[in-house]
Amino acid sequence: MTKVLASAQDPMFGLFRVIQDDATLDPAYAAHFSDALLERMYREVLRLRVLDERMLVIQRQGRIGFYGEVKGQEATPIATGLALEADDWIFPALREGAAMLVRGFDLSTYIAQCYGNSCDVNKGRQMPSHYSGRAVNQVSWSSCIGPQVPQAVGVAWAMKLQKKPQIAVGFLGDGATSQADFHNAMNFAAVFKVPCVIICQNNHWAISVPSKAQTAAPTFASKAIAYGMPGVRVDGNDVCAVYWAIREAAARARRGEGPTFIESVTYRIGAHSSSDDPSRYRDEAEVQQWRERDPLDRMRRVMSARGLLTEGAHEVLAAQLDDEIKAAIAVVEQGHQPQRESIFEDVYASLPWHLREQREELLATAPAVTHGGATH
Ligand SMILES: Cc1ncc(C[n+]2csc(CCOP(=O)(O)OP(=O)(O)O)c2C)c(N)n1
Numbered sequence: 001m002t003k004v005l006a007s008a009q010d011p012m013f014g015l016f017r018v019i020q021d022d023a024t025l026d027p028a029y030a031a032h033f034s035d036a037l038l039e040r041m042y043r044e045v046l047r048l049r050v051l052d053e054r055m056l057v058i059q060r061q062g063r064i065g066f067y068g069e070v071k072g073q074e075a076t077p078i079a080t081g082l083a084l085e086a087d088d089w090i091f092p093a094l095r096e097g098a099a100m101l102v103r104g105f106d107l108s109t110y111i112a113q114c115y116g117n118s119c120d121v122n123k124g125r126q127m128p129s130h131y132s133g134r135a136v137n138q139v140s141w142s143s144c145i146g147p148q149v150p151q152a153v154g155v156a157w158a159m160k161l162q163k164k165p166q167i168a169v170g171f172l173g174d175g176a177t178s179q180a181d182f183h184n185a186m187n188f189a190a191v192f193k194v195p196c197v198i199i200c201q202n203n204h205w206a207i208s209v210p211s212k213a214q215t216a217a218p219t220f221a222s223k224a225i226a227y228g229m230p231g232v233r234v235d236g237n238d239v240c241a242v243y244w245a246i247r248e249a250a251a252r253a254r255r256g257e258g259p260t261f262i263e264s265v266t267y268r269i270g271a272h273s274s275s276d277d278p279s280r281y282r283d284e285a286e287v288q289q290w291r292e293r294d295p296l297d298r299m300r301r302v303m304s305a306r307g308l309l310t311e312g313a314h315e316v317l318a319a320q321l322d323d324e325i326k327a328a329i330a331v332v333e334q335g336h337q338p339q340r341e342s343i344f345e346d347v348y349a350s351l352p353w354h355l356r357e358q359r360e361e362l363l364a365t366a367p368a369v370t371h372g373g374a375t376h
Pocket residue numbers: 093094095143144145172173174175176177201203205206207268272
């Protein structure tokens with residue numbers, strides 16, 4: 001079966017790439033990538049890398065309690081933010097939150113999510129690195145593995161029923177393909193032909209479990225066959241390829257042709273999260289092999305090959321972005337802990353009697369000791 005189906009030309013078994021080994025773009029797609037678009041891609045990937053490094057330092061200093069690194073996987077969130085329309089729905093997992101930055105969400109408000117203080121739109125009710133923004137139609141990940149995919153499919157179905165033009169994009173990791181939610185969502189999406197794109201970032205590890213332990217299928221993309229939808233296996237470290245795959249899938253969804261499943265083949269260079277030590281379960285030689293396919297380096301080489309990046313400009317831009325990030329952090333650290341009674345807000349239009357009682361009881365007790373800024 002595998003042998004009959006598998007062919008490098010087949011989108012589910014090959015690896016779709018746009019950036020070639022010599023850092024030029026595949027001539028079949030090059031015309032779609034203007035200098036301005038490439039510059040934007042490069043800048044956003046670099047900003048996310050610098051942000052990640054800065055946030056990890058802050059976590060290690062105890063200024064935030066947790067952080068989920070994206071390092072090595074920047075191509076997918078950045079391509080997502082650039083490929084979609086401004087009001088399409090995004091349901092990220094742990095490593096796609098930054099798509100909302102690309103869509104114009106304020107940097108300090110984004111960072112504030114990790115502090116959970118008064119600058120945070122969620123008022124500190126969500127774990128760090130679980131970004132969301134109503135203004136950009138991005139819905140928070142719930143930390144459970146998988147449920148954001150049926151949620152995305154549900155919203156896509158709603159868009160279809162309401163005859164709205166928006167589509168929904170739901171993300172999951174390779175580990176989450178072993179969850180029932182993935183299968184429920186894939187089946188429902190295809191049967192009801194909903195306008196959505198389901199993207200699996202195959203970063204090769206689900207904490208300490210390697211991706212080969214998740215499935216006996218030859219590729220994750222090939223799972224699309226059984227559900228009756230197109231599958232695409234794309235080089236997840238090639239920003240241009242991921243962008244193009246999402247553009248095509250989104251256009252297909254908008255034409256009413258139903259869902260597409262994309263496997264974005266990438267690698268988690270960093271730890272699973274700030275609570276993880278990957279040296280305990282994986283070989284450094286493997287990590288080194290993937291460092292050589294780093295999405296930022298590849299984008300940087302594209303820029304140089306195209307004459308868009310002069311000597312030393314990368315370092316200057318990285319320093320400038322780091323300054324912007326540090327300034328945004330300084331704004332967030334001016335914040336204070338959210339008002340404790342805010343735990344009663346934003347769920348009920350009118351507070352039920354038992355919660356009113358609890359609120360009064362809380363307010364009658366001495367306030368908790370507050371210290372500005374960090375919550376952990
Ligand atoms: C339902 C559920 N089971 C287990 C966990 C614990 N857990 C947190 S992250 C994770 C691995 C997720 O791996 P993957 O889906 O590949 O995504 P990645 O973190 O690699 O991006 C697990 C098992 C959880 N959060 N939720």
